[in-house]
Amino acid sequence: MEKDGTMSDFGIPASIVAKYLDEHGIVVEKTGPYNLLFLFSIGIDKTKALSLLRALTDFKRAFDLNLRVKNMLPSLYREDPEFYENMRIQELAQNIHKLIVHHNLPDLMYRAFEVLPTMVMTPYAAFQKELHGMTEEVYLDEMVGRINANMILPYPPGVPLVMPGEMITEESRPVLEFLQMLW
Structure with a gap:
């Protein structure tokens, strides 16, 4: 979203990031269209926070490389292999983003x-x-x-x-x- 409140031409929907994190054993407490909420309790040590940071960094790297959905989100791919066969992660993100923008x-x-x-x-x-x-x-x-x-x-x-x-x-x-x- 831009500073003036209008939607950007490009966006990575949080549902994609949440799905990626789920694939890597990280629980997202709440997912909005473009926001994620993580909860850390008092007893959590810094290794949990570092695991989250590492997974987010890995997501960014894989997204920038525009890997196939098949490789980044295997459980999503298994839901409809024919649909996702040649789809890349940036295409998936942009299609969902366009839907969100279209329906405002x-x-x-x-x-x-x-x-x-x-x-x-x-x-x-x-x-x-x-x-x-x-x-x-x-x-x-x-x-x-x-x-x-x-x-x-x-x-x-x-x-x-x-x-x-x-x-x-x-x-x-x-x-x-x-x-x-x-x-």
């Missing part, structure tokens, strides 16, 4: 948390309807005007967007648009 994900996320769905019934009442089989599954694009029976909690950021008993209305449509982008 940071703005969608901001707008989704700026408005609140309408509370129609208590979470308890909505849950009771769920327990008694008085609910039905609907697609995301059918949610406007429907009372939600379950909590919708996208991660990141890990904050509930819709609580049981709430209804997405036209005014709270940005919530739905954000969820559709994530799907």
Whole structure:
């Protein structure tokens, strides 16, 4: 992201870095579109921090060499070998970045948390309807005007967007648009 808040032409989505780190046994606590969170407890010594630093440096080196996805992210490659066969890491990063820019994900996320769905019934009442089989599954694009029976909690950021008993209305449509982008 540029200083003025616009998206850069180039970006490395954090999900790619997180996947690489996972391949190397490093746990990322939370991943956003372009940020990572690592937690260190009091008992952690400097070798853990150095392992993280080494892995990040190795990622940067491999990214700059534009290695194949097959070599950098073998578990991702195994999910769809035909799709990733000749793909290089910079191509993967740029394709994901373009998707994020095209849908303006940071703005969608901001707008989704700026408005609140309408509370129609208590979470308890909505849950009771769920327990008694008085609910039905609907697609995301059918949610406007429907009372939600379950909590919708996208991660990141890990904050509930819709609580049981709430209804997405036209005014709270940005919530739905954000969820559709994530799907």
